[in-house]
Amino acid sequence: MSDRDVVIVEGVRTPFVKAGGALKNVHAADLGKTALKELIAKTNLDVKLVEEVVIGNAGNPVDAVNISRVVALGAGLPLATSAHTVHRNCASALESISSGYERIKSGTMDVVVAGGTESMSQMPLLMGSAFTKLFEKLGAAKTVGQRLSILGSLLKADVKQIMDMMTTAPLAETPYKPIIGVMKGLTDPFVGINMGQTAEILAKEFGLSREEQDLFALSSHEKSVKAIQSGRFKEETTPVFLPPQYSEVVSDDIGPRDGQTLGALAKLKPFFDKATGTITAGNSCPITDGAAMVLLMSREKAKELGYKPIASIRSYGFAGLEPERMGLGPALATPLALKRAKLSMKDIGLVELNEAFSAQVLACMKAFDSDQFAQARLGQSNRIGAIAPEILNVNGGAIALGHPVGATGTRLVVTLMKEMQHRNVQFGLATLCIGGGQGGAMILEREA
């Protein structure tokens, strides 16, 4: 134990709600504010003590590009408090915590708010390249004649757009169709394949059957439903009130399905590889809206202020791999974090491994337990160590709860640390795969 240990005083998240659902009209900044305001209230925090606000976000809303600052001011932090946004795609909200950790560990700061927020509902539709060019021209037009002629071309382009919509596949891109921002985001920019296709690759390489993937998905739903119904998630969530009518209050996650059956999952068609694929909407995580925040402090500061932290951060690690196998990221990042924590997998009593896809989680489990994988990919002779199914995602995961890209990292840490308290577990691992071909991992130690 050291005074410079980085402790997590408290964590709060909003309910996670499937995109296009109850939170679709709530701006990512407002989701972040909701979680942060509750975090401040729950800890009776004197906001003047906060030295930095680090918030992860992947979608970069155009009206809040440094969304961290927007969240901070709206949540009541002083004008003088510094705030910045971090982006590490799916791990943006783990990056925010590791970034806060470094600031505190180094002695630079004592109090940091970290977290993440995402509204995937509000990721924009972008104009097709043909339209962009026309609007550029329109802006540069000088005479009325020029303007009229461009407006004529616009009309023609509109007609082409309608034609393209009717004649091409829904996801096929043409210069005229609008580009769906969220689909772009889910497509790897280096190798050009969709995240679902990366999962297909793992499913095939690791020989994962459709049935075992669906079974894993089913259990995710069952565990999440239980966590909601038992009130377990109430410990970490705060309701979202919905203006202007306020007739609805979102206080539970909307995603987990009570009464989900294997039969229903089996009926779904493979989405990414219609012929031989196994990845369906049912065994993938849905796109989702949500936010999560944690309060980080140095141990000495927490002690001075009389807080009883929930966990301390032992270590973290990020590592890269082939973008088309991004789902294996946890298997590369975890050994790094374990080494930095001077721990082995045997010491880990609880694991939150983000469920981007069933296939990707199952592939990770195999990789963790494989000497061959360790030798080939990590340059070490022995396997990382198996993840016992009974300690993995005990309250379900993203397949049921969803994966608001820029918020998930913090959600994993919050859910993990609360569960470590319940189960009296000393060490816990939060890890996730990252679009673009990376993995992130963080190891927590329970505080008494």
Added chain:
Amino acid sequence: MSVQESIRLSYQGEIALLEFDLIGEKVNKLNTPIMKRLHEVLEEVRTSKARVLIIRSLKQKIFIAGADIEEIKSMTKRDEFEKAVSEGQSIINMIEDLPMPTIASIHGACMGGGCELILACDYRIASDDSSTRIGLPETKLGLIPGFGGCVRLPRVVGVQAALEIILQGKTVVAPKALKMGLIDKCVHQGILDIETMKWANEIIAQGAHKRRKVFQPKNMMNKVLESFLGRPVVFSKARESVLTTTHGHYPAPLRAVDVISKTYGMADRAEALRIECEGFCDLATTDVSRNLIHLFFLMEMVKKQTGLPETSTASAKPVEHLGILGAGTMGGGIAYVAADKGVHVRMKDINNDALARGFKHAYDLWAKLLKRRSINKFEFQQKIDLVTGGLDFAGFGQMDVVIEAIVEDMEIKKKVIAETAKHMRPDAIIATNTSSLSVTEMSKGHPNPAQFAGMHFFNPVHKMPLVEVIRGEQTSDTVVATIFELSKKMGKMPVVVKDGPGFLVNRLLLPYMAEAAFLLNEGMSIEVVDTAYVKEFGMPMGPFALMDEVGLDVCIKVLRIFKKALGARIEMAPCMEALEKTGRLGRKNGKGFYTYNEKGDRSSVDQAVYADLGLKAPHNPLTTKECLERGLFMMINECSAALYEDRIVETPHEVDLAMIMGTGFPAFRGGLLKYADSIGSEYIVDQLESYAVSKGARLKPQNPLRNMAKTKRKFYS
């Protein structure tokens, strides 16, 4: 005050600078000595070689706040007013008549006489700072602009805009003033002086011409309305709208329409100003004006007060975080007024639906401001962000003050207060928004009763300016001062009252409402009584409408409490007893003396109510004079006891302020006790005696009132 130093004249080359900076005063204002000095200075400018005159102020956020109201108050005779006004007019004329062009360079409040002064200048430039407000608030004091404002403003901005400003006593911010043509330029405060000088030099370069701006209407519609054909329509519409809002109780706006319609476009300036002067003097000698000026000083008095006697050295603590228990109508309303002024608010209630109603209450009020463009969407979002809520005591460790607005039940309140205090800092304050329960008794629920007080808001919170700050027996001075200051921060008018049944306002209102029920019992109709109070007396609503607002169940409950506490002078009319069983609760269940539409707006008297209460159809046997007197005199009667026996408040000033701000008692009457003084305690006692004989002992005059009548004393001595 050194008058000589208060207006200074200097020269920068060909430019003369006339600077207002009243020595020993926070604000610049116009009074006789200052006007005399202005006269002197203008005389000097007139004969100087200066080619442009700039008029500006050296005060922080004040250009010229207007005429010195103390001085107006001290004048009583018509010829005094006439002299002051006509002299003022001629000095303002001197500005207009100077041989060189004049520029008014305006930063800060520019009201009344200040606005009239800039209207006489050739050019006007102002800072865009939010403190820069230009307007003519005279009608709010029952007067009209007297230094040429009625004559010059319509010429500069047109009849329609001028009427809007003068009739409502409005002020406008600089960008609005620019848009309407009241000023010519609007610049950042930091470059106001530079831009003014630049402009002066330009004017000189162009030959230093004088200018008399004449309003040019823009679109067709306005061209018609501003023409000799359209103006009569505009004037008659203006008269109509004044009459509907004031029921003819306020003569000043009507007189302003008269003066403007007579003087508009008049070539003979002297004659126009004579008409204006006559209007001013006629109004200045009315009771209405005297009473409105009285009210002005009552409000000024509160601004200076701390809520403590002068001997106390305690001071208010800052309040940044406010907790509210109960997100109902009152809780939501309090959240709105606090967050609107930048206070962080957290509401606590027992379920999310209740919280949601509280959020919505505040949200809807801000949404109205947004729609009216009083705030922009960013300010809107900032305000909403200040209000949070929860079901537990999260955040209460940060609260400076918590206001309790839960159910009116002493035992529940005490329990909740005790529980709440556990989650708060020892130096934090809990205040109750109770309207009827004893604050001293309730304070026993708090581990440290010194940190407990009453903070009684009136419904609807965002509209009613009064807050009764109730001092419990053990409430500390610091707590009183903090709650008093917090009320002011919320834009409210606080009055410190002692603990006692109904505190001040409800204690006076209750006998008044109870008496209305007796009138009903004696065969009066609800319409006749309510209409008399509204149209004849000037109340915002009659006693029956008021009872509906308060809630009929609440009225009955509180009446019983009062009867216990105050004895025989509180009686309940038989029809009130009957009311309890009818299930009529008033506005809240849409069924009271009146019916209500789906939106909850009062529509008309429910004719079924008479039969419901076991009354015959009303035959209106009493005169409206008796109806008014019995209700009003009951209030005055109770007030004499509250003021002189129980010392609920210390002065008649506080009573009048509270009644005007808390109940909408007609401002033109100057408050309940100004009204009482205007008719005299002897008359009131005589009438009460005779009513007591014929209508019941409850109407007997109280001893303090009787004593006043004996010695012919007034409430204001």
